[in-house]
Every structure is written in C-alpha cells, then in structure tokens.
Amino acid sequence: MTARLQARNLSCERDGRMLFRDLDLAIGPGELVRIEGPNGSGKTTLLKILSGQLGDYEGDLYWGDAPLSRVRDAFLSNLVYLGHATGIKTALTALENLAWYQALAGETGSEAARLAALREVGLAGFEDLPVAQLSAGQQRRVALARLELTPRPLWVLDEPFTAIDKAGVMALEQRLHDHVARGGSVLLTTHHDLAAQGTLRRIRLGGGGEHAQL
Amino acid sequence: MWAFIHKFGSPKWFYGISARLLPWCWFLAVALILVGSIWGLAFAPADYQQGDSFRIIYVHVPAAFLAQSIFVSMAVAALVFMVWKIKVADMAAAVMAPLGAAMTFVALFTGSVWGMPTWGTWWIWDARLTSMLILLFLYVGVIALRGAFTSRDSGARAASVLSMVGVINIPVIKYSVDWWYTLHQPATFSIASRPSMPVEMWWPLLLMVLGFYAFFIAITLMRTRNEILRREAGKHWVRELAAGDA
Amino acid sequence: MPSSDTESLRGVEPVEPSGGLGVAMAATLKRDLTLAARRRSDIMNPLAFFALVITLFPLGISPQPALLATIAPGLLWVAALLATLLSLEALFRADYEDGCLEQLLLAPQPLPALVLGKVCVHWLMTGLPLALMAPLLGLLLALPAESYLVLSLSLALGSVSLSLIGAIGAALTVGLSRGGVLLSLLVLPLNIPVLIFGTGAVQAAIIGDPVGPHLAILGALCCAALMMAPFAIAASLRISING
Numbered sequence: 001m002t003a004r005l006q007a008r009n010l011s012c013e014r015d016g017r018m019l020f021r022d023l024d025l026a027i028g029p030g031e032l033v034r035i036e037g038p039n040g041s042g043k044t045t046l047l048k049i050l051s052g053q054l055g056d057y058e059g060d061l062y063w064g065d066a067p068l069s070r071v072r073d074a075f076l077s078n079l080v081y082l083g084h085a086t087g088i089k090t091a092l093t094a095l096e097n098l099a100w101y102q103a104l105a106g107e108t109g110s111e112a113a114r115l116a117a118l119r120e121v122g123l124a125g126f127e128d129l130p131v132a133q134l135s136a137g138q139q140r141r142v143a144l145a146r147l148e149l150t151p152r153p154l155w156v157l158d159e160p161f162t163a164i165d166k167a168g169v170m171a172l173e174q175r176l177h178d179h180v181a182r183g184g185s186v187l188l189t190t191h192h193d194l195a196a197q198g199t200l201r202r203i204r205l206g207g208g209g210e211h212a213q214l
Numbered sequence: 215m216w217a218f219i220h221k222f223g224s225p226k227w228f229y230g231i232s233a234r235l236l237p238w239c240w241f242l243a244v245a246l247i248l249v250g251s252i253w254g255l256a257f258a259p260a261d262y263q264q265g266d267s268f269r270i271i272y273v274h275v276p277a278a279f280l281a282q283s284i285f286v287s288m289a290v291a292a293l294v295f296m297v298w299k300i301k302v303a304d305m306a307a308a309v310m311a312p313l314g315a316a317m318t319f320v321a322l323f324t325g326s327v328w329g330m331p332t333w334g335t336w337w338i339w340d341a342r343l344t345s346m347l348i349l350l351f352l353y354v355g356v357i358a359l360r361g362a363f364t365s366r367d368s369g370a371r372a373a374s375v376l377s378m379v380g381v382i383n384i385p386v387i388k389y390s391v392d393w394w395y396t397l398h399q400p401a402t403f404s405i406a407s408r409p410s411m412p413v414e415m416w417w418p419l420l421l422m423v424l425g426f427y428a429f430f431i432a433i434t435l436m437r438t439r440n441e442i443l444r445r446e447a448g449k450h451w452v453r454e455l456a457a458g459d460a
Numbered sequence: 461m462p463s464s465d466t467e468s469l470r471g472v473e474p475v476e477p478s479g480g481l482g483v484a485m486a487a488t489l490k491r492d493l494t495l496a497a498r499r500r501s502d503i504m505n506p507l508a509f510f511a512l513v514i515t516l517f518p519l520g521i522s523p524q525p526a527l528l529a530t531i532a533p534g535l536l537w538v539a540a541l542l543a544t545l546l547s548l549e550a551l552f553r554a555d556y557e558d559g560c561l562e563q564l565l566l567a568p569q570p571l572p573a574l575v576l577g578k579v580c581v582h583w584l585m586t587g588l589p590l591a592l593m594a595p596l597l598g599l600l601l602a603l604p605a606e607s608y609l610v611l612s613l614s615l616a617l618g619s620v621s622l623s624l625i626g627a628i629g630a631a632l633t634v635g636l637s638r639g640g641v642l643l644s645l646l647v648l649p650l651n652i653p654v655l656i657f658g659t660g661a662v663q664a665a666i667i668g669d670p671v672g673p674h675l676a677i678l679g680a681l682c683c684a685a686l687m688m689a690p691f692a693i694a695a696s697l698r699i700s701i702n703g
Binding site: 002003029048051052053054055056064073074076077078079081083084085086087088089090091092096099100101102103104105106107108151152153179182183184 | 472473474475476477478479480481483484486487488491494495498499554557558559560562563564565566567568569574698701702
C-alpha cells in the first residue's frame with residue numbers, strides 16, 4: 001500500500017456557500033502541498049475534510065487504493081493532524097500530554113522517547129512543568145513534539161508556525177523538508193513564506209468556489 | 215432502489231411530485247374533518263356518564279395520536295437524513311417539529327378542558343397527560359437545539375441525533391410513567407381506558423383521526439415545499455421557476 | 461545519522477493500525493483522573509450544590525420531620541439529578557476548547573469506547589460521591605434509617621445512566637457558547653424514567669416492600685444506556701466539532 005491521499009471532484013458547500021468545487025488533489029510520498037487563500041476561503045475546512053474529520057462534502061477521498069471511509073483506521077494510523085488549537089492540556093505536564101498521544105495511537109511508548117522528542121523541539125528542562133506555565137510558543141512546541149514522537153508518513157498541519165519564534169520557525173521548516181526528503185508527505189496552510197526547497201505544490205482557494213493549482 | 219432513493223432525495227423532484235399530491239391531501243383533510251366533526255358534534259349520541267362533554271375526544275384523541283406519530287415520523291426522517299444524506303428529509307423533519315409541538319399542546323389543552331367537568335380540576339397528574347407533557351418538552355428540546363446552532367447543517371444533524379435518541383426513549387418514558395401512576399393510587403377514572411365505546415361514537419372518531427393525518431401530511435408537504443424554496447433559493451431551477459412565474 | 465534502511469524509513473512508511481484499544485482507554489482514564497485530581501473544586505462543587513439544595517427544602521416547606529420524611533426520597537433524587545446535570549456541562553468543554561477533542565476524534569481507535577472512558581471518570585467523580593453523600597443528607601430530612609442503603613445503591617446505579625444520557629446532551633451542546641440551559645432542556649426529560657424508578661426504590665424500602673424489582677429495572681436502564689449512549693455521544697461529538 002502506498003501512503004497516498006487522493007481527493008477527486010471534491011466540492012464543499014456550507015450553509016449555502018460554495019467553498020470549493022471539483023477540486024482534484026493528490027499527495028503522495030515526497031510531496032509538500034500548501035493550501036493558500038484569503039481568510040474564510042475554506043482552507044481549514046479543506047484540511048478537516050482531507051483528514052477525515054468532516055463528512056459534509058461531495059466527491060471521493062481515497063487512501064492508497066481504497067475509499068477513505070473504508071480504511072479509516074488505517075488512514076488515521078498514518079496521520080498526524082495539528083489544528084489551530086494545540087490539543088495540549090495545560091493542567092498536565094508536557095510528558096503527560098505526550099504519553100496520552102502515544103497511548104491514543106495504541107502504543108505504550110517509553111519515557112526516553114518522550115524526553116528525546118521534547119529535547120528535539122527545544123524543551124529540555126521543561127518536561128515536568130504543567131504546560132500552563134509555558135509560553136504560547138512553547139505550548140505549540142509541545143504539540144510539535146508529536147511529529148517526532150509518533151512517526152507518521154502524512155502530516156496535515158493547519159498554521160503550524162503560529163506563535164513560534166524565528167529560530168523555531170527555521171527548525172520546523174527544516175523538519176518539514178527533511179520529512180518530505182525522506183519520503184513523507186506534508187499538507188499545510190500557512191501565511192509564512194516557505195523557502196522553496198524540493199517539490200512544493202500550491203493550491204489557491206478563492207471565493208465563490210474557484211481554485212487554482214499553482 | 216438506490217436510484218429511487220436519490221431521485222426522491224432531489225429537492226426538485228420532490229417539489230414537482232408534491233405539487234400534484236398536495237391538492238388531494240388538502241381535499242381529504244377538509245372533507246374528513248368536516249364530516250367527522252359534524253357527525254361527532256351533532257349526530258353521535260351523548261355519553262351516558264359525561265353527557266356532551268365527552269365530545270371533546272373528537273379533537274383530543276386525534277391530536278394525541280398525531281403528537282406521537284409526528285415524533286416518530288420526525289425520527290424516521292432524521293434517520294433517512296443521517297444515513298442517506300437526503301436533505302429533503304431534514305427539511306421535512308424541521309417543519310414537522312413545530313407542528314408536533316402544536317399538536318401536543320392541543321392534546322394537553324383539550325385534555326385539561328375535558329378534565330374540568332370530569333375531575334372537577336384543570337389538571338391532574340394522569341398518566342397520559344403526564345406523558346404528553348414530557349413529550350412536549352422533548353419537542354421543545356429538538357426545536358431549541360436546531361435553533362441554537364449558527365450553522366444550519368450542524369443544527370440539522372444535532373436535531374436528528376436528538377430526535378432518534380428521543381424516539382428510543384419515548385416507550386421507556388411512557389412505560390415508567392404508567393408504572394409510576396399505578397403506584398400512586400390513580401383516580402378512579404382515566405381518560406382513555408374506558409369501557410367499550412358504542413359504534414355510533416366510533417365512526418366519527420375514526421374519520422377525525424384520518425382527517426387529522428391527512429391534514430398533517432398536507433401541512434408537512436406544503437411547508438417542506440416552502441423550506442425547499444428557501445434553502446435552494448440560489449439554485450438554478452428555483453431561479454428558473456421564479457422567472458417563469460413572474 | 462540513520463544506521464539502517466528500516467531506521468531511515470521509520471516515520472515515512474505506511475503503518476498498519478496497531479490496535480491497542482486497551483492502552484488508549486487506560487490512558488484516557490488515567491489522564492482524566494489526573495486532571496480531576498488537579499482540579500478538586502470540580503469534584504467538590506456538585507457535592508456542595510447537592511447539600512445546599514437539600515438545605516433549602518426544609519426552609520422553603522416546613523421543618524416537620526414527618527412531612528420531610530415523606531418527600532425525602534424525591535427531594536434527594538431530584539437534587540442529585542440536578543447536581544449531576546450541573547457538572548455535565550464541563551464534561552467535554554475543556555477538551556473542545558483546547559483541541560484535545562479534535563485529536564480524540566482523530567485517534568485510530570473506536571470513538572464510542574474512548575468516550576465511554578471519559579463518562580466513566582465523570583461517574584466516578586460525581587455520581588459515586590453523590591451516592592455516598594446522600595445518606596448524610598437523608599439524615600437531615602429525617603429519612604427512615606432502613607432506606608439508607610437502598611438510597612445509596614439506587615443513586616450509584618441510576619447515576620450511571622444519568623451520566624451516560626447527560627453526556628449525549630453535553631456532546632450535542634459543547635460547540636454552543638451558551639449551552640447550559642439548553643443542556644438541561646435536552647437531558648431532563650430523558651432522565652425521567654431513572655428518576656421514577658430511583659425514587660420508587662427508596663419509597664419501597666421505606667414502606668418495607670421488596671426493592672429488588674426497582675433496582676433490577678434501574679440496572680436494565682443502565683445496561684441499555686451503556687449499550688446505546690456511547691454511539692450517540694460519539695455521533696454528537698462529530699457533529700459538534702464541525703460547529
């Protein structure tokens with residue numbers, strides 16, 4: 001099975017407003033796709049549909065060769081999705097948060113792996129503090145540590161650069177390119193300009209259901 | 215089968231077919247209710263115990279029937295909407311809820327009016343009236359939930375789940391209220407568990423019940439058509455329709 | 461530097477679902493219990509509310525023990541039901557706001573099982589303490605001593621259903637900014653059967669009737685709720701997450 005996500009003839013209408021129409025999109029190993037568009041053009045909605053969270057669309061989604069709805073668990077086992085909200089509990093420590101995410105994937109995981117993942121995102125020394133005591137950027141780094149901790153081929157990232165400092169942005173960008181270079185796939189929205197390395201495809205959503213492959 | 219379901223699901227098709235059905239439903243409803251009420255109010259014999267006050271059953275019983283049937287129809291429509299994503303089913307469910315609530319209210323009101331000559335009080339915690347009151351709350355919940363969402367699509371789905379949960383619970387609620395009522399020493403006379411009713415009283419009641427059902431179908435068809443026009447206002451065929459009329 | 465081929469492909473090769481539902485459920489239970497332990501006021505508030513409401517009744521009605529004893533089963537049950545309801549609003553709220561709910565829905569695990577874990581913690585943190593506290597308040601209402609055990613048992617059993625049914629309402633309203641009153645409107649009518657058989661059990665214990673049938677029906681309601689509610693909760697959460 002190939003780790004390839006495909007959307008055919010995807011249309012989404014929400015409350016009478018057409019967000020996009022007849023969108024064809026495929027993302028496979030070694031590809032980085034960036035969704036662009038003004039606020040309210042449906043970028044987040046598209047990411048949610050493509051990550052299997054939203055059901056009200058027309059068209060077909062495929063994971064590998066099978067319809068996504070039929071191989072949902074296999075698809076979700078290969079996906080990391082990071083949304084606007086970090087998905088991090090502020091009353092828990094960074095380690096506790098990561099342990100829960102490992103367990104959700106069905107792994108017991110090891111403390112050493114969690115510590116290594118936190119070190120990787122520059123949070124060494126903050127492992128045992130309640131996340132509430134960390135800054136917004138650091139909280140987002142805890143969420144980004146999941147990319148290291150639970151390795152998955154497909155990353156779907158909604159504005160991953162929010163609240164991160166300059167050094168962090170560069171490190172994350174490098175991390176994305178490394179992932180793609182090794183054969184992973186990244187689908188993201190961002191207002192940040194990605195340095196063009198390797199294959200970067202862009203899809204621009206506009207108002208009124210129009211879209212363009214750039 | 216699939217083709218049929220999807221054809222039925224198309225608002226345009228539904229709009230066309232309902233236009234042909236609607237006059238017949240209205241005709242049936244008016245005729246049955248007219249005949250039934252004249253027969254029931256003027257010609258059926260008076261009750262030997264309650265005199266003329268029993269005649270309120272010609273409104274109370276059909277309203278109570280409808281109150282329950284509409285909830286079930288609403289849940290069925292919700293199921294169709296959730297399983298096959300047929301939007302017309304949700305539009306029908308949306309227009310059924312207020313009608314069902316109104317029918318429940320009518321049943322409660324007539325029951326209470328009937329209670330005055332029978333029990334000497336406007337309200338008694340009779341098993342049927344209590345169940346009816348709870349049903350009214352269930353309707354209010356479904357209507358309020360649908361209205362609370364800013365996104366119409368999410369509101370529709372939430373209301374669908376609630377109607378299905380409600381319809382599973384209705385028999386449980388009914389059974390437990392009946393049980394509660396027998397436990398707490400019921401009044402000697404209950405509205406519906408009466409000795410057998412003479413045939414002359416039965417026929418008009420049957421006509422009224424059928425008439426109310428025809429009325430329910432007619433109203434639902436009519437309001438669903440309005441809902442289709444409202445929600446599909448931007449669609450091509452609706453614009454053509456409007457242009458044709460103008 | 462990656463040392464071998466398998467190592468270099470780690471993280472980019474497609475993986476099969478690894479199962480591990482047990483691990484995921486245990487971790488969810490542990491996480492919610494930890495969270496509850498760090499916010500103890502969330503456990504204390506429903507209990508304080510319960511005690512306060514019970515205090516209001518003698519003040520509002522009459523302090524006569526005979527009168528209070530007759531209405532005590534109903535009062536205790538209604539107050540416990542309202543206390544449960546109050547705590548339900550928070551069941552999914554925090555997870556919704558910080559994005560954990562979104563991630564829970566994306567876990568490669570059956571969602572009904574995961575939410576069952578969350579509801580289980582809710583019961584442990586509200587239903588069970590309320591059931592244990594109820595005899596104490598029964599004492600204040602001059603409830604006959606022979607019914608204390610049945611009161612606790614019926615509340616412990618009934619509050620499982622209350623948590624499960626209530627969680628459906630909480631899941632439906634979690635995306636709404638002011639869901640509190642609506643939540644009560646949705647959930648209270650559905651809780652009526654539990655209330656009827658719960659108070660029925662306590663009343664039967666007071667007059668010396670067998671309480672077995674009442675508790676059996678409460679148990680049946682609880683089983684039915686356990687079987688069906690998780691699916692309704694999961695479906696409702698999927699709707700709410702789309703706001």
